[in-house]
Amino acid sequence: MNPKLLRKLHRWLGLVFSLSVLIASGSGVLHNVMTRTQAPPPQAKPSGGGMDVNAIKLSVAEAVSKISEANPEVQAVNLRGIGGQPWYQIYTKTSRGPQYVSAIDGKVDSSRDEAYAAEIVKNFLAGSEVKKTDFLTSFNSEYINIFRILPVYRFDIGDALETRVYVSTTTGSVTRHTDKQRQFEATIFTNFHKLGFIPDKNLRDLVLTVLTFGIFLVACLGIALFFATRPKKR
Template sequence: MKRRLSPMAVRRAHRWLGLFFSVTVFMSAASGVLHTAMSRTQSAPPPVRPTGGGLDASKATVTLAEAVAKLPDPSAVVEAVNVRQVGGEPWYQIFARGVPGAFYVNAASGRLDAGRDQAYAAQIASEFLGGGSPVKTGYLTKFDSEYVNIFRVLPVYKFDLADGKGTRVYVSTTTGSVTRHTDDSRQFEASIFSNFHKWMFIPNKDARDFLMVAVTSGVIVVSALGVVLFFMTRPRRRPVQTVQQGAATHA
């Protein structure tokens, strides 16, 4: 046991484990530097407050009870209701328990429109981008490598703008806002950070979490070995009495 804990054995373990795990330390340090740079190059999160050209409340002549009666199942439990201005008209956005998505009932005519959600999402994207004609390229019900879980809101529509920069936005009709705005340049930085800091190049989350915990634990072991080695190899101070006896002998 004593031989196994000799300074040479600890030094050898510290050296080789340190070399092996230094890759992860480098990745963490590099991603930290990049994160600081990204705080200056990445745009701030979009405002959560819904945008639009204003709502003419006088047009909303249909009562909420009448609007709920227009649902496919009028007895459904209504959990939330918003009034949205879509295409210049007021619409009830109704969320019912156990039903994914929302129902849209025109607050002026009482008409139920199943396709109004996507039209509302396109309107949000166009207003955020200052006009243009963004094209819907996706509908996300789970997170992916670009729209990661730090953005939290699902589901979202993805819209791309043909501006030569690869500009794209993610839109939530539940919040009535853009939840993420990016382009090719910003996403290049974000991808490097995700791969270095969170190991997103490993697609399986369970495997990724296991490996990150394993290598982080290895870094802790290397650090602990360094502390142990420091105390094992520190210079020993000779007792004062021994020093005085040696001096007397020489005299």
């Protein structure tokens, strides 16, 4: 192989793809900073308003018979404490979300899902007043796919930090807790580490693949150049 050509390819390709190396190393530094400045993710610990178990009058089968579906195929039933009272949270194969039946008198109330979410958030934030601002059924630029769980409610406190909390009534827990400072760091990390500023996922994956392959190619050229230009034995 021509050492002169190898050297030229290595130099120019190295210059082009060094940007990817800079971005990757920058995201690595930021990741270490974030482990110091950001609290760990919330524990997936079910919570709610508590309940009086002695008040339960209905069995699971009786509660299921109260919902509007005929012969529903039940997939899961949870007992949730909402407003201090026990409620059955019922998931069926055909329902789009959970259905709630009072374990005391059999009343069906679909609004209990949002009320349950609000109680989870208030317990997490030690009783702070919150306001529901969104209900997510898909990921977005702030609640990205690494958080995995959907759907989730978003609640805002309205404080100076612009604190917001995402909560799942399926798991009965907070899935993300952030504010403007934490999100600023997270946005920079996503843009550096995953090229999050490219909105289309297919294009983003293609660019990441090309950049990664470019680094691999530059490394291979460096190895080839080493052997092509090594001193010859006498």
